[in-house]
Amino acid sequence: MEDYSYPGAALIQQKYNVVLTSGDGHIVFADCATPPDGNVGVLQVRSTENVGKDGLVCFKVLAATGRLELRIPAVFEIRGDGRVSGSGHKMKADLTTDAGQHSTVDVAGYGSTPVGIGSNPNNAPTTLLQLTVSP
Structure with missing residues (x-):
């Protein structure tokens, strides 16, 4: 029986300080140096915390739909x-603040989407909880 837990999550948490909880296998943790396949590369998540390499964590989308539950602070x-322009996957990101204020944002397929303090320096820091890709 598949439990959808993320394979290798303990090692990724230890090495990169990123908690990967579960997913369907269609969005995977990736090296940020992964070369693009045509006009599609890796999804980049930036944090002010000590995660990934200098606050940068990347993921590769492997299918037209996908879901990954995770925890990346700040x-x-x-x-x-x-x-x-015009390339990339249609994606949503679920986030929360320490005070429990949840939000869902549409992530641009091409370009950057500011969230939390990135969209307004007066906003509370946000923790990324889930990435969802849809056609």
Whole structure:
């Protein structure tokens, strides 16, 4: 029976300080240096915390739909995986503040989407909880 827990999550948490809880296998943790496939590269998540490499964590979308539950604190920007205008996956990000204020934002397929303090320096820091890709 599949429990959808993320394979290798303990090692990723230990090495990159990113908690990967579960998913369907269609959005995977990736090296940020992964070369693009045509006009689609990796999704980039930026944080003010000590996560990934210098606050940068990347993911590769492997299908037209996907879901990944995770925890990345103090996220201020999510860059879509498209490398030219009109490319990239349609995506949503679920976030929360320490006070429990939840929000869902549409992530641009190409370009950056500011969230939390990235969209307004007076906003509370946000923790990324889920990424969802849809056609």
